[in-house]
Amino acid sequence: MLSALAASLGTEIVFARHMPDGYIPVGLLDNDRDALKGKHPDMVVLNDRPWNVETPAHLLDDAITPADKMFIRNNGIVPESIDVKKWTLTIKGESAKTVKTYTLADLKTKFKVHTYQLTLECGGNGRAGYYPATSGNQWTQGGISCAEWTGVRLRDLLEDAGIKDDAVYIGYYGQDIHPSREPGKVVISRGVPIKKALEDETLVAWAMNGQDIPVVHGYPLRLVVGGWPASVSGKWLHTIAIRNKVHDGPKMTGKSYKVPKEPVEPGVDPPEDQFRIIESMPVKSVITYPKSGAMIDNGRTLALRGHAWAGDLEVKELHVSIDFGATWQKATLQAPKNRLAWQHWTAEIRFPQKGYYEVWARATDTGGVSQPMVMPQWNPEGYINNSCHRIAVKIV
Numbered sequence: 001m002l003s004a005l006a007a008s009l010g011t012e013i014v015f016a017r018h019m020p021d022g023y024i025p026v027g028l029l030d031n032d033r034d035a036l037k038g039k040h041p042d043m044v045v046l047n048d049r050p051w052n053v054e055t056p057a058h059l060l061d062d063a064i065t066p067a068d069k070m071f072i073r074n075n076g077i078v079p080e081s082i083d084v085k086k087w088t089l090t091i092k093g094e095s096a097k098t099v100k101t102y103t104l105a106d107l108k109t110k111f112k113v114h115t116y117q118l119t120l121e122c123g124g125n126g127r128a129g130y131y132p133a134t135s136g137n138q139w140t141q142g143g144i145s146c147a148e149w150t151g152v153r154l155r156d157l158l159e160d161a162g163i164k165d166d167a168v169y170i171g172y173y174g175q176d177i178h179p180s181r182e183p184g185k186v187v188i189s190r191g192v193p194i195k196k197a198l199e200d201e202t203l204v205a206w207a208m209n210g211q212d213i214p215v216v217h218g219y220p221l222r223l224v225v226g227g228w229p230a231s232v233s234g235k236w237l238h239t240i241a242i243r244n245k246v247h248d249g250p251k252m253t254g255k256s257y258k259v260p261k262e263p264v265e266p267g268v269d270p271p272e273d274q275f276r277i278i279e280s281m282p283v284k285s286v287i288t289y290p291k292s293g294a295m296i297d298n299g300r301t302l303a304l305r306g307h308a309w310a311g312d313l314e315v316k317e318l319h320v321s322i323d324f325g326a327t328w329q330k331a332t333l334q335a336p337k338n339r340l341a342w343q344h345w346t347a348e349i350r351f352p353q354k355g356y357y358e359v360w361a362r363a364t365d366t367g368g369v370s371q372p373m374v375m376p377q378w379n380p381e382g383y384i385n386n387s388c389h390r391i392a393v394k395i396v
Contacts, residue, residue: 003086004333006025008241010279011060011300016287018315026084026203029119032391035051035072035078035216036051036053036072036216037310038054038067039068039069040055040059040068040069042056043056043059043069043071044056044057044141044142046137046138046139047137049179050074050075050076050179051074051078051216052072052073052074052137052139052387053071053072054071054139054140054142054143055069055070055071055142055143055144055145055290056142056288056291057140057141057142057286057287057288057292057389057391058288058290058291058292059081059142059288060142060144060145060286060288060290060306061073061288061299061305061309063344064117064146064147064148064209065145065146065147066147066209067147067208067209067211067214067217068291069145070103070139070145070147070214070217071142071143071144071145071190071331072216072217073122073124073230073231074176074216074235075176075187075188075251076176076177076178076179076187076188076232077176077177077178077179077181078176078177078215078216078236078348079175079177079215079216079236080177082175082215082219082220082236084104085217085343087103087104087221087238087329088101088102088103088104088238089101089102089107089157089204089221089237089238089239089240090102090238090239090240091157091158091160091161091239091240091242091321092161092240092241093171093240093241093242093243093244094164094238094242094243094244095162095163095164095166095167095168095171095242095244096158096161096162096163096164097161097162097163097240097241098161098162098242099161099178100157100158100160100299101385104206104220104221106385107151107157107204107221108313109207111152111153111156111157111160112152112153112156113150113151113152114150114151114152114153114200114203114341115148115149115150116148116149116199116201116203116226116338116339116341117146117147117148117149117306117336117337118146118148118149118203118224118225118226118227118340118341119144119145119146119226119227119232119281119309119340119341119342120144120145120146120147120224120226120233121143121144121145121229121233121281121284121309122139122143122144122229122231122264123229123230123257123278123281123383123384124137124139124143124381124382125139125141125142125143125144125384125388126137126139126140126141126143126284126384126385126386127139127382127383127385128140129375129385129387130375130378130379130382130385131266131375131378132267132384133382134379134380134381135382136381136382141286141389142273143230144284144286144309144342145282146152146307146309146341147209148208148209148210148225149203149207149208149222150203150205150206150207150208150210151203151204151205151206151207151221151224152203152204153200153202153203153204154170154197154198154202154203154204154223154293154385155197155198155199155200155202156202157161157197157240158170158197158242159238161242163194163242164233164242164244166244167194167242167243167244168178168193168194168243168244168245168246169177169191169192169193169194169197169243169245169246169247170191170192170194170197170240170241170242170247171190171191171241171243171247171249171252172189172190172191172219172223172232172234172237172239172240173186173189173234173237173238173239173240173241173249174187174188174189174234174235174236174237174238175238175315176188176235176238177200177377179197181256184289186249186250187250188231188234188249188250188251188366189234189247189250189251189252190231190232190234190245190247190248190249190251190316191219191226191232191241191243191249191252192228192232192279193279194242196225196228196279197225200339201226201338201339202223202224202225202226203224203278204221204222204223204224204237204240205221205222205223205224206220206222208219213251217235218234218235218236218237219236219392220236221236221237222234222235222236222237223237223240224340226245226279226280226339226340227280227309227311227340228279228280228281228311228312228336229257229278229281230278230385231251231257232344235394237277246277251254252277254272255275255380255381256270256381257277257278257383258275258276258277258278258381258383259275259278259381259383259384260274260275260276260380261274261275261276261285261380262274264362264377264378264379264380265378265396266378267378268380269380270380278383278384279311280311280374281309281310281311281314281384281386282310282311282369282371282384282386283308283309283310283313283315283363283364283365283369283370283371283386284308284309284310284359284363284371284386284391285307285308285309285315285318285345285361285362285363285371285388285389286306286307286308287304287305287306287361287389287390288305288306288307289303289304289305289306289361290304290390292391292393292394293391293392294391294393295394295395295396296351296393296394296395297395297396298351298353298354298395298396299350301348301349301350302348302349302350302351302359302393303347303349303387304320304331304346304347304348304349304359304361304382305344305345305346305347305349306318306321306344306345306361306389307332307342307343307344307345308342308343308361308363309341309343309363310340310363310365310366311365311382312340313365313367314335314336314339314343314364314365314366315343315363315364316333316364316365316366316367317333317335317363317364318330318331318343318345318347318360318361318362318363318364319331319332319359319361319364320347320349320362321350321359321360321362322351322357322358322359322360322393324358324360325360325362325373326389328362329347329349330347331345331346331347332346332347333345333347349367351395353395354395354396355394355395356392356393356394357391357394357395358391359390359391360373360388360389360390361388361389362388371386371387371388372386372388374386377389
């Protein structure tokens with residue numbers, strides 16, 4: 001009965017051992033363990049060709065996301081051979097004044113090094129909450145991370161090469177292998193407007209949480225662009241192109257990482273020319289404690305906690321509800337460690353009597369925009385669902 005209720009409400013209930021259809025726990029995999037080496041055994045595999053691995057909400061409780069709990073969203077196959085001694089990054093393009101090539105040693109010694117904690121969220125995070133269902137990996141809440149990244153500002157590299165006045169975009173290229181294994185075929189090559197590329201926090205990084213970036217997350221070099229879909233943070237980075245037009249690499253054209261320019265009714269799929277590229281991610285939050293399905297003694301105070309983020313903006317307020325949004329209680333919200341980092345929140349909750357409850361969290365950004373309580377405006381690719389996260393709790 002509870003499982004049926006969960007399906008109707010879109011709430012994960014785990015009073016007993018419960019696993020959504022189509023999920024495979026990492027610990028049960030029999031093939032290609034190398035890509036998941038060191039990952040927490042409770043991570044959930046949505047796809048293994050290529051790897052798409054989700055973090056259950058309760059595993060996101062760390063202030064800084066550790067490598068073993070960071071989601072994986074790959075479009076191609078992890079490079080099979082990485083020679084860091086020969087690895088280079090080239091800055092070029094029709095809007096670059098010169099072509100510059102740097103070794104890893106050049107990057108680490110010739111430019112000022114910076115460290116930022118940055119939120120990276122899959123554009124399809126929350127896709128499982130759309131109705132009618134859309135194609136693509138059915139992410140729930142776990143396509144989100146906020147690790148610390150160390151590297152050089154992309155701005156410093158672009159300025160070293162020289163930026164022409166007609167520059168409007170940058171595009172990245174990585175060493176991942178196309179699933180077809182066709183030589184030279186690019187898997188994904190996305191980018192951002194030059195203004196975003198020149199922000200202080202946009203990094204070309206070689207370290208995550210003070211260690212080498214794990215191979216599955218882009219070792220030895222990764223572009224990191226906080227607050228925008230994580231697909232613009234290219235892994236296994238070897239080239240940045242300064243473009244005089246919107247970058248047109250794979251996954252930048254068609255309907256990839258785009259939503260309709262105008263609201264459409266659920267199930268409608270407009271023509272390509274009626275879509276816009278997703279830029280700043282919407283305001284969102286997650287409950288990381290307790291795990292959904294918690295049993296709480298009657299009369300006990302429940303200490304909730306979680307994170308909230310808002311793309312290029314900050315979160316101004318976080319509220320929680322235990323009565324399906326009829327009333328809301330303000331939570332304690334911390335400031336971000338730096339711009340584009342998520343924010344931690346806590347709340348003390350008391351329940352009026354025994355029974356079944358849902359705990360909802362709703363964030364509001366500095367622009368005054370709040371998370372929708374239900375499915376937001378539908379889009380045919382299933383992107384940027386930022387509806388309220390909710391967990392099930394039983395008071396006994």
